[in-house]
Amino acid sequence: xxxxxxxxxxxxxxxxxxxxxxxxxxxxxxxxxxxxxxxxxxxxxxxxxxxxxxxxxxxxxxxxxxxxxxxxxxxxxxxxxxxxxxxxxxxxxxxxxxxxxxxxxxxxxxxxxxxxxxxxxxxxxxxxxxxxxxxxx
Numbered sequence: 449x450x451x452x453x454x455x456x457x458x459x460x461x462x463x464x465x466x467x468x469x470x471x472x473x474x475x476x477x478x479x480x481x482x483x484x485x486x487x488x489x490x491x492x493x494x495x496x497x498x499x500x501x502x503x504x505x506x507x508x509x510x511x512x513x514x515x516x517x518x519x520x521x522x523x524x525x526x527x528x529x530x531x532x533x534x535x536x537x538x539x540x541x542x543x544x545x546x547x548x549x550x551x552x553x554x555x556x557x558x559x560x561x562x563x564x565x566x567x568x569x570x571x572x573x574x575x576x577x578x579x580x581x582x583x584x585x
Contacts, residue, residue: 455572455573457493457511463583483518498512519565
């Protein structure tokens with residue numbers, strides 16, 4: 449099998465910290481953070497956090513896993529949004545709201561580190577297929 453073909457991948461090792469950090473980064477900053485797996489591909493691979501503004505997978509052959517796919521759906525959906533908290537606040541309250549938001553994000557991060565899925569979809573030349581996720585740490 450070609451070592452540039454992601455069909456060889458059976459499992460991907462993921463750091464829960466990387467998955468959570470990628471998720472939070474994409475919500476709080478410009479650009480996008482993913483978990484990236486790069487060729488040569490083999491049965492067991494390690495995904496690392498990768499931040500980009502332009503997707504270069506067509507040039508590198510890398511596989512990008514969305515942190516949304518790596519963290520359980522109910523936990524992803526529960527991410528605290530600062531915009532929602534600031535929507536009806538008056539200017540005097542914003543400092544306290546930002547502090548509470550930071551605390552809420554920290555609590556969410558702890559929960560999300562424990563909510564890593566067992567498998568994720570990856571795209572191959574033959575279409576989408578699921579591979580196992582192995583937690584690191």
